[in-house]
Amino acid sequence: MNRVLVTGASGFLGRHVLPRLQSLGFEVHAVAYRNGVDLPGVCWHRRDLLEESAARDIISQVRPTHLLHLAWCADPANFWQTADNLRWLDATTRLFAAFAECGGQRVVGLGSCAEYEWGSEVHCHESTTPTHPFSLYGKAKLTAGHWLDAQATAGQFSAAWARLFFVYGPWGHRSRLPGVVIDPLVEGRPARCSSGIQRRDYLFVEDAAAAIVAILDSSVEGAVNVASGEPVPIIDLLKGVAHILNSEHLLQVGAIPDTETNNPRSISADVTRLRDEVGFTRSVSLDEGLRRTADWWRQTRYSQAS
Amino acid sequence: MNRVLVTGASGFLGRHVLPRLQSLGFEVHAVAYRNGVDLPGVCWHRRDLLEESAARDIISQVRPTHLLHLAWCADPANFWQTADNLRWLDATTRLFAAFAECGGQRVVGLGSCAEYEWGSEVHCHESTTPTHPFSLYGKAKLTAGHWLDAQATAGQFSAAWARLFFVYGPWGHRSRLPGVVIDPLVEGRPARCSSGIQRRDYLFVEDAAAAIVAILDSSVEGAVNVASGEPVPIIDLLKGVAHILNSEHLLQVGAIPDTETNNPRSISADVTRLRDEVGFTRSVSLDEGLRRTADWWRQTRYSQAS
Structure with a gap:
């Protein structure tokens, strides 16, 4: 049976992701900093992933086959430039490394449209649009995505990087x-x-959650825009x-x-990969x-x- | 007095860099995995930076104001795809973190033209040419450069990323x-x-060394191509x-x-930044x-x- 570990599981996106993973037959393990969400069948783990040993501990305890990493600093007041972005970058690479060490198979990490260069107008394509983030948040996300891609290239696991646009x-x-x-x-x-x-480009949160779960359940590699198009x-x-x-x-x-x-x-987002390779359209x-x-x-x- | 720590100091590029740093008045500390190079006035430290504690130890011992990070896996037979690239990426971020913790001021790391997307023909510009490396080496270097940039954006130090082309x-x-x-x-x-x-684009190694030292001695931030143009x-x-x-x-x-x-x-390389912002031309x-x-x-x- 496939066993998935979800970080940031009690967050805006995370709580919409959990039931979809269950409906696909995953055994769902969820990490949250504070309290979990009441959802039958989900196994909650209360941990602070910024602690040095947390990632290795939780991964070696759960031994997941799949990893969906949503956790990151998300305080609307300061997330663009807080130095916490570097702490989350660090924690993220520890998590990916621990997952690889435990023989994990498939990772999806959460990226952002803020990884792209924003001119006066931007239509974002995963491989042709320049990635020059204006913010520390965008830079840290971009770095985490590249790190994941390097690990996948080294054969440590299969991985995709879901670049989320605007969600409501x-x-x-x-x-x-x-x-x-x-x-x-x-x-x-x-x-x-x-x-x-x-x-x-706004996407309803349940559609965003469904798209990310579909990416996890696919074999698509690399960056994938998650948006309505x-x-x-x-x-x-x-x-x-x-x-x-x-x-x-x-x-x-x-x-x-x-x-x-x-x-x-x-x-705006080019959603060709999401539509044609992942097979997702919003509902x-x-x-x-x-x-x-x-x-x-x-x-x-x-x-x-x- | 400015004190510089040079990694990979006994390598092809490293040994040409040391006398130039001395001539600029730096107190030079050099890290090598094996033996150092006989050069009066250079203080050698024999360390394996892949060891978890090595970066923190050497940085806290030397307390450098400047860091020139040249070390990386460089075996011509396998450097493009060896998983050692990930180990060097890891070691590199530990080094940068330790340098920041010790109050270091200025870092230059060594990037590569392999960070750019290589089509059938490529003229590489630091900010407009897409970065989609075909190799694990290129991906790991790109990730390290982004990591450094994120730290600099967070105000941890001033930093540049020297993207080296072909050297002889x-x-x-x-x-x-x-x-x-x-x-x-x-x-x-x-x-x-x-x-x-x-x-x-081939550059004589002494010119490449001079260019990299000039970048370290400047306040230029971000990626800089190092090539003849x-x-x-x-x-x-x-x-x-x-x-x-x-x-x-x-x-x-x-x-x-x-x-x-x-x-x-x-x-080929666009060398406008190197020429106009750093003020370097080959001799x-x-x-x-x-x-x-x-x-x-x-x-x-x-x-x-x-």
């Missing part, structure tokens, strides 16, 4: 889009936002949720000035995804983890 | 060009070679040494078939360099390290 949905952070707007709107307060003219103006996203919440009058478009730097007019439309996101927000209000 | 000169390996041809010719034996139509057909190099050795009749051009894979028609012409290489080979014959 239940359990999204309230300081990120579209949460930053939904949060006040569900309370009937005005929601200030920028012009929203920038185009971004259909960028939309951010304002469409915001107006969409405002419409669903019957509160378009509370949306204050342009109340916040647009960020000048590292804010391309468009960030939740933007409208449907926004409706489900808004529903979840209304139901949970302030009960979600902040 | 005294102490070159006899199984590499042009040694593979000079070696038989100085003995009066026939020298078999391929067509030699491929163009490569003037690619020549390999056959010009071979005919040049045969002419100097009065043995053109012994050169058997085409006796060895050209390698089909990973053997681009041309590999030894190809003719002069070949003459000095042939002279050295004649004098030492088989006495050089193999």
Whole structure:
């Protein structure tokens, strides 16, 4: 039986990944820094992967055949430039090394569209778009992906690097889009936002989780963009949720000035590899995804983890 | 006083680097796996950097302000794909981490033109040419360079990554060009070679050493190509040494078939950064360099390290 170890398993993406892995027949082991998520059949391991011996301990205990590494520093307030990115890079290579030592077969690590060079507009292709990240986060992710690729080239295991674009949905952070707007709107307060003219590739979190699990379950090697392939103006996203919440009058478009730097007019993804080699296409439309996101927000209000 | 630690100091490039560092006023500490080189004023440390504690030990003992990291697996027979590349990648990040911990100021690491994607022909620019190495060596070097860049971005030190192209000169390996041809010719034996139509950017080893020291002594950050900027057909190099050795009749051009894979028609370097930002231009012409290489080979014959 295939046994998968999932890091960052209690996070935004991780909690959506677990049931999909179970449905594919994996024995699921999940690592979390704090508490796990109540899900029957998942074996939780509470560990801090930044501790030097943690990776080796957990890997030698679980002896997974598959590794899905989602954990990384993700505080919206500082993840772009915090030196914690280097600590996570270090922890990540320790994890990959321990997995190789234990005879693990297949790894998928979580990369980012921030690994690409962002000009004024960028359409990201895995092998032809230059990778010159503006942020320490992007640089550390890029380095981790290259490290994994080198290990795979050396025959240590099979590996892919899932470069995630923009994700939204239940359990999204309230300081990120579209949460930053939904949060006040569900309370009937005005929601200030920028012009929203920038185009971004948004994927519903359950689709993102399904794509990443499909990559793990495939034999595709190297970098794979995880996105919808259909960028939309951010304002469409915001107006969409405002419409669903019957509160378009509370949306204050342009109340916040647009960020000048590292804010391309468009960030889109070439999803040819994901579609043709992994065989994945999204199943939740933007409208449907926004409706489900808004529903979840209304139901949970302030009960979600902040 | 600035104190530099040089790894791989007894190697082909390393031994040419040491006197230049001394002439710039550095206190020079040199690490070698085996024996050092007899050079007054250089302090040698015999260590195997692949040992887990070696980097931290040597760095905390020497406490260098500058680090020039040249050591890597370099066996011509297997360096492209040996798993030792991963061990050197690991050792390299330990070295950089230890240097940062000790408050080191400036690092230059040794990269390679093999980090770039080699199509049928490639003109390599540091930031616009895609980096998709065909070899494990190239992948590991690329990863190390990205790791260094991430540390520099986090403010741990100032750093540059010297991407070396093709180097020749005294102490070159006899199984590499042009040694593979000079070696038989100085003995009066026939020298078999391929067509030699491929163009490569060759730099005399003393110029390469001077360029790398100039980069260390500058504040330039990130990747810098180290090359002449003037690619020549390999056959010009071979005919040049045969002419100097009065043995053109012994050169058997085409006796060895050209390698089909990973053997681009041309590999050249954009040296704008090296010239304009570092302020370096080569001082030894190809003719002069070949003459000095042939002279050295004649004098030492088989006495050089193999």
